[in-house]
Amino acid sequence: MILYHGSNIAIDIIDLSKSKPNRDADTESNIHDYDIIYGPIANDSVGRQIFNLKEGYIDFDEFMRRLHYMKGITFQYAFCTELAISKLIRI
Numbered sequence: 001m002i003l004y005h006g007s008n009i010a011i012d013i014i015d016l017s018k019s020k021p022n023r024d025a026d027t028e029s030n031i032h033d034y035d036i037i038y039g040p041i042a043n044d045s046v047g048r049q050i051f052n053l054k055e056g057y058i059d060f061d062e063f064m065r066r067l068h069y070m071k072g073i074t075f076q077y078a079f080c081t082e083l084a085i086s087k088l089i090r091i
Helices: 044-054 060-068 082-086
Strands: 036-040 075-079
8 A cells, every 4th residue: 555645845754742632643642542543534524523423412323424425535544653653664
């Protein structure tokens, strides 16, 4: 699989400590135990549905249904641990 980083500069060393809270791999709050996460990029529409889910306005099944029917949703991979990053190979 070929993955692309959305940047116009080369990144020689990935530093997880520079991840942005509530965006990238959130290393300080340990909100999950996954090495790699794949999911929709949280634009305003997705963010609203996440809010609805967290506040209990919708359940998880409804959340997934709403994401499924959104148009223009793109997906991303988040490499959240040093182990995950160690598997990447620059080509």
